[in-house]
Amino acid sequence: MLGRERLEWEVASRKIGVVVLDADPPAKPQCAAMLVPQGRELDWIFSSKAGQEQLLASSGVATLILLSRGGLGSEEQAPALDEWELDEEEDEDEELKKFLGPFLLQLVRNKAGLDEIQEVPFACYQDNVVWSRVLERAYSRKTGMMLVEDVRLEGGHLRRRLRFKSLPNLIQTEVPLLGGDLDLGLDRTDSPSACSIDHGVLVHAYLAPLVAGFSLISRCLESCSAAGDPAGVLCVGIGGGALPMRRFGLVPAENLRVHVEDGVETVRNIARSRLEDGGGAEKEKVAEHFFHAIVVDVSDGSSRSCPPEEFAEGEFLRDARSALDSGGMLAMNVMPLGEESHRGLLKRIGEVFDEVYQLEVSSGDNFAVFALKNPLRGVSVPLTCKIGNLVGSELLNNIFKVETYISCGKKAWDRKRSFLARRIKICSGLYS
Missing domain, CATH: 2.30.31 (Transcriptional Co-activator pc4; Chain A)
Structure with missing residues (x-):
């Protein structure tokens, strides 16, 4: 973001906070204003620099003007607990927009490419x-x-x-x-x-695809069940440290242990313990750490892309492979920055794991990526049917085996995804 100017206007005996945001590099010479929803002036979306940068980027204009009733505030002023409800006085909003029109024109006409503009249009923020x-x-x-x-x-x-x-x-x-x-x-x-x-509903669009990937290790999971041994699953990145236990219903139990610690170090320690050649007591200790699946859903909060770099490097991938059972799988929620970064991640995973599979999330922003320690030798039809009934059979039929990501070249990512993968049917004819 090139510029961020903060002003306050006295308009008809009321204070109006004004934040002028200028794009860097400049977008096409267009501008827009946005009236911050009343009561949300201190929401980070509108008050923090990061939130304002995201609003400017999504608007597609060179200059975005945020207008807050009641004057300027900052997120640091927010109370420990606060509450707001949407004010649906649309007539009052429209009247205020008309009143502010001349002030907005005067504000933008000294900016490059906007000197002849006749009206500053209003954009509307909607998140339902x-x-x-x-x-x-x-x-x-x-x-x-x-x-x-x-x-x-x-x-x-x-x-x-x-x-x-x-x-x-x-x-x-x-x-x-x-x-x-x-x-x-x-x-x-x-x-x-x-x-x-309500633990019975998966809200995020990428969670069901991650679950669908367990069909790839359904034979391994079925073997665990037949032997009376529960499958071991390590989830890295449940979000917010200890907050899920206080606020999101995550309750530790005999078959669910929670560790608030560095995910990279945890996987590294598990991998090292598995490689040790100790006595009986040591072997018993190591056996507790045989994981049939490792699920990585991690964000560092600094970028919309995930996973963070340390979870995408060869060292972590090798540690994850060592921590897995012979029939195990690494599942990863991936939100790439673009073609190059995604192809690079798939390449690094393919250098460590025997087979790599991918499922595109319906939103188009995420991919569920699955890496198998050993080649797929078929699936358990009964367990795969259960997974299909849970998340939808169409997801199972849209899992692709990644094969040609190294040689796909610099084709347009949005048009040439077929160069990265070959579609496979998880259950031949089962969901066709």
């Missing part, structure tokens, strides 16, 4: 949130400030969300809520007990 209450703010040295909030969406759906200040427009974690009416005066500190988490 009509009510929000912040439950907790927390800090992590890895990701910075983050918050947990309950929201009500248009249509009445209730959600609990985790957002990072560094990427406030990106919802890191989201789960449905059941029971209780969140806006009937319930004590905010009691909200976790007033509403329960």
Whole structure:
């Protein structure tokens, strides 16, 4: 972002906070104004530099002007707990926009390419949130400030969300809520007990594809079940450190252990313990760390891309392979920066694992990538049917085997994905 100017206007006996954002490099010479939804002036989306940069980038204009009723504020002024509800006084908003028109023209006409503009159009921010209450703010040295909030969406759906200040427009974690009416005066500190988490619904679009990938190791999982041994799954990156245990219904149990520690170091330590050649006691200790799947869903909060670099390097990939059972799989949520970065990641994974598979998420932003320690030798039809019934059979039939990513060249990523993969049918004829 090239420029970020903060002003305050006195307009008809009311204060208007003004933030002028200029693109770097300059976009096409267009401008727009945006009236911040009343009550959301301190939301990181509108008040933080990171949020404003995302708004400017998504607007596609050279200059974006944010207008806040009540004057300027900053996210640092936000109380420990706060709440807002959408003000639907559209007539008042339209009247204010007309009144501000001449002021906006005067503000932009000294900018390059905007000297002859006759009107500054208004853009509208829409995220279908009509009510929000912040439950907790927390800090992590890895990701910075983050918050947990309950929201009500248009249509009445209730959600609990985790957002990072560094990427406030990106919802890191989201789960449905059941029971209780969140806006009937319930004590905010009691909200976790007033509403329960609905664990039966996967909200994020990429979660079902990650589950679908378990069909690739269905024979391995079926063997575990037949032997009476539970399959071992290591999930790296549940989000927010200890917050999921307090706010998202993650309850440790005999078959579910939670470790708040560095994910890269954890996998490295498991890999090293498996390579040790100790006595009986040591072997028993190592046997506890045989994982049939490692799921990596990690963001460092500084970029929309994932996983972070340290999870995409050869050293981590080799450690993950060593930590897996012979029939095991590494599953990874991938949001690439573009063709080159994605092809590079697939290449590094392919150099470590025997086979690599991929499933594109319906949103088009994410990929679920699956790396097998040993080649696929077929699947368990009964277990694969169960997975298909759970997440949808179309996902199983759209898993691709990655084969030609090294030689695909610099083709347009959005038109030539077929050069990166060959489609396979997980169950021949089962879902055709």
